Amino acid sequence: MKIGIIGTGAIGSILAERFAQAGHQxxxxxxxxxPELEKIAAKLGATAATLHDVVKDVDAIIFSMPFGAYKDLPKDLLKEVPQDVVVMDTSNYYPFRDGEIPELEQITESEYISGILNRPLVKVFNNILEYTLKHHGKTAGAEGRVAISIAGDNPEHKKVVAQLVDLTGFDTVDAGSLAESWRQQPGTPAYCTELNEAELKQALGNAEEGKAPAIRDFIMDNLRKMVSWPTYEEILAGNRLHEMGRGK
Ligand SMILES: NC(=O)c1ccc[n+]([C@@H]2O[C@H](COP(=O)([O-])OP(=O)(O)OC[C@H]3O[C@@H](n4cnc5c(N)ncnc54)[C@H](OP(=O)(O)O)[C@@H]3O)[C@@H](O)[C@H]2O)c1
Known part of the structure; x- marks a missing residue:
């Protein structure tokens, strides 16, 4: 496959490297x-492209940028991109970092991004920590393989995404439509809690609509109170304490 990735940070760089290693372009x-982008791309086994070129002549596109940066993308960025090209979004919204966005009280985070890009998309790789993505991938069928959920409205696109997730070392769970993707947003039981397929299905089902933002902020406030930036173990433990955020 030919894959274009926007963002070479924590998540985008791991995905680029994994897909390149698997033989994708x-x-x-x-x-x-x-010049700097070329050096970064070469280290990942990828090629460097401008924003306009990265979405041209590809089978799949992955946006992996800070939530607040999407609104400044050119409105016509995906205008010429054929509808069969699979577009993925890995983003998460944190108001302390991304600013208050009142629309998110009515729609999911990826519906908001879909509106900006004027394009249906698949939400994926948002509910896995960088550390987990980098270090905890396993071959298909391995005991305790961690699962990632996939939300979107196009079943064919979700199949392609599931194959790509498998290449990165993780199982997948279909989390329903993009409108249902609140079930995998920050503050939900399915968000970066490192679960296997059966546990993740259960966690998605356990999510309670409207409760996640308060839990997300509770977890983040606790992590930000720590003297030094929390370790992977501390972040994972914090996410798993979501029940506390409900005052239970
Ligand atoms: N980190 C995690 O554990 C994690 C896990 C799951 C999901 N996520 C979500 O996934 C998204 C990416 O996370 P991350 O941790 O990889 O972020 P990151 O390390 O901050 O990297 C963001 C990348 O986006 C690029 N970028 C920003 N604005 C851009 C623009 N206008 N055009 C092109 N590229 C642009 C940055 O470019 P420069 O390199 O030039 O600055 C950088 O490469 C976020 O929404 C995050 O919430 C993160």
Whole structure:
């Protein structure tokens, strides 16, 4: 496959490297000038592209940028991209970092991004920590393989996404439509809690609509009170304490 990735940060760089290692042709972009981007791309086994070129002549596109940066993307970025190209979004919204966005009281985070991009998309790789993605992948069928949920409205696109997730070392669970993707947003039991397929299905079902933002902020407030930036273990433990955020 030919894959374009926008963002070479924590998540985008791991995905680029994994897909390139698996034999896919990967193009990447970020905000850097071309000489620096070329060096980053070469380390990942990818090629460097401008924002406009990274979405051209590809089978799949992955947006992996800070939530607040999407609104500044060119409105016509995906205008010429054929509808059979699978578009993925890995983003998560944290108001302390991304600012208050009142629309998110009515729609899911990825519906908001879909509106900005004027394009249906698949929400994936948002509910796995960078550390987990980097270190905890296993081969298909391995005991205790961690699962990632996939939300979106196009079943064919979700199949392609599931194959890509498998390449990164994780199982998948279909989390329903993009409108249902609140079940995998920050503050839910399915958010970065490192669960296997059966546990993740259960966690998605256990999510309570409207409760996640308060739990997300509770967890984040606790993590931000720590003297030094929390470790992977502390973040995972914090996410797993979501029940506390409900005052239970
Ligand atoms: N970190 C995690 O554990 C994790 C897990 C799951 C999901 N997520 C979510 O996934 C998204 C990416 O996370 P991350 O941790 O990988 O972020 P990150 O490390 O901050 O990287 C963000 C990347 O986006 C690029 N970028 C920003 N604005 C851009 C623009 N206008 N055009 C092109 N590229 C742009 C940045 O470019 P430069 O390199 O030039 O600055 C950088 O490469 C976020 O929404 C995050 O919430 C993160």
């Amino acid at each position: 990967v193009k990447v972009t970020n905000t850097r000038a071309m």
